[in-house]
Amino acid sequence: MDSFREGDAVFMRFLDGEDLVEGIKQALKDHQVTAGIVLGGVGMLSKPGLVYYKGNGVYAPIALDDDEFELVALNGNVATIDGEVFVHLHATVGKADGQALGGHLAGAKVHMTAEIAVRALEKTMIRVLDPKTGLKTLRFG
Amino acid sequence: MDSFREGDAVFMRFLDGEDLVEGIKQALKDHQVTAGIVLGGVGMLSKPGLVYYKGNGVYAPIALDDDEFELVALNGNVATIDGEVFVHLHATVGKADGQALGGHLAGAKVHMTAEIAVRALEKTMIRVLDPKTGLKTLRFG
Amino acid sequence: MDSFREGDAVFMRFLDGEDLVEGIKQALKDHQVTAGIVLGGVGMLSKPGLVYYKGNGVYAPIALDDDEFELVALNGNVATIDGEVFVHLHATVGKADGQALGGHLAGAKVHMTAEIAVRALEKTMIRVLDPKTGLKTLRFG
Numbered sequence A, B, C: 001m002d003s004f005r006e007g008d009a010v011f012m013r014f015l016d017g018e019d020l021v022e023g024i025k026q027a028l029k030d031h032q033v034t035a036g037i038v039l040g041g042v043g044m045l046s047k048p049g050l051v052y053y054k055g056n057g058v059y060a061p062i063a064l065d066d067d068e069f070e071l072v073a074l075n076g077n078v079a080t081i082d083g084e085v086f087v088h089l090h091a092t093v094g095k096a097d098g099q100a101l102g103g104h105l106a107g108a109k110v111h112m113t114a115e116i117a118v119r120a121l122e123k124t125m126i127r128v129l130d131p132k133t134g135l136k137t138l139r140f141g
Helices: A020-030 B020-030 C020-030
Strands: A002-006 A009-015 A036-046 A050-055 A058-061 A068-081 A084-094 A100-105 A109-120 A125-130 A135-140 B002-006 B009-015 B036-046 B050-055 B058-061 B068-081 B084-094 B100-105 B109-120 B125-130 B135-140 C002-006 C009-015 C036-046 C050-055 C058-061 C068-081 C084-094 C100-105 C109-120 C125-130 C135-140
Touching: A002 C135, A009 A020, A009 A036, A009 C135, A020 A084, A020 A109, A036 A084, A036 B036, A036 C036, A036 C068, A036 C084, A068 A100, A068 A109, A068 A135, A068 B036, A068 B068, A068 C068, A068 C084, A068 C100, A084 B036, A084 B068, A084 B084, A084 C084, A084 C100, A100 B068, A100 B084, A100 B100, A100 C100, A109 C135, A135 B002, A135 B009, A135 B109, B009 B020, B009 B036, B020 B084, B020 B109, B036 B084, B036 C036, B068 B100, B068 B109, B068 B135, B068 C036, B068 C068, B084 C036, B084 C068, B084 C084, B100 C068, B100 C084, B100 C100, B135 C002, B135 C009, B135 C109, C009 C020, C009 C036, C020 C084, C020 C109, C036 C084, C068 C100, C068 C109, C068 C135
Parallel strands: A068 A125, B068 B125, C068 C125
Antiparallel strands: A002 A009, A009 A109, A036 A068, A036 A109, A050 A058, A050 A100, A068 A084, A084 A100, A125 A135, B002 B009, B009 B109, B036 B068, B036 B109, B050 B058, B050 B100, B068 B084, B084 B100, B125 B135, C002 C009, C009 C109, C036 C068, C036 C109, C050 C058, C050 C100, C068 C084, C084 C100, C125 C135
């Protein structure tokens, strides 16, 4: 993973086989970002860990009948949970026949390459468990 | 809906059951934004009002065989129509089995939570009816 | 295609029948942008050239059984190849029944209208052939 920061923009370029979420976290650490907005992402993913939120803290895995997907859209944000950077990602991926799948992205390995952009924020954004939804929802500092 | 503005970024966090479009409009009003770019959105939506533009001003509703969807991507922009803020949104949503649906988003209630980011512009962006397409297309002031 | 630049934001509005990729390249040239991040895009596309990367430099076309699609998400970036601006785009599009398709976008004509936003970067971003993947991957200057 190679990255640079220009103003509040952080741009990352991944190589085949790299861990997407760990790589994003590494780039954010390298560029001192603890809050931000995911501006987008393109490339390919291998066996993306797409999940659907069922409530009560339970994410149900989405079954995939393919191995490699185009990463066609990446949305999300950066905050901290108990002082650790957490990247909340939702991905849209495309199959070889074009069919799109989407969900919360729990993790993924990069296939071929991936190009990700994040906008850093100075604001403190933290996630705290919300008993009503079972989610760690955002609070602004 | 809770929100903050940092420079030209407006970030919003929604709670379960809140109206997505009304909430975005409220945050934009609170932070004095009348033109902008939707940077992204994640969370979940309940019975999203997805529609497909047929031409001549007619949007055809997209039938949904599910109630709750992951909001996997949100694109769009902010402008005014006759002085009123209008948020143009296109959403991609994911079903429990991962199937993605997409269209123009006429409205939606938030399920569980939603996290939306907009970049404010100072430029005047207005929408005016274009008789050729039946759409209120953008003009720059 | 009409466009403006405000700070590092470039916003474009397309008319029916215009070439999306050529139009984006024209706007970037008009506003002196050679590197950047695609912030999003909405509108409609006619027969979008969606493709899936098979490796070894081969993109397989995705068959479409429809002509016009909502453009529901646009991700990507701007760099140069041998000094020429190249726009790397991945699109998610929606059919009249809501089904979403996604892939690398090789080209597309605008249907009705399209509204695209790019964030300019000052950094030098170039694409160089990577023999391992067959892709022109990004390098940062």
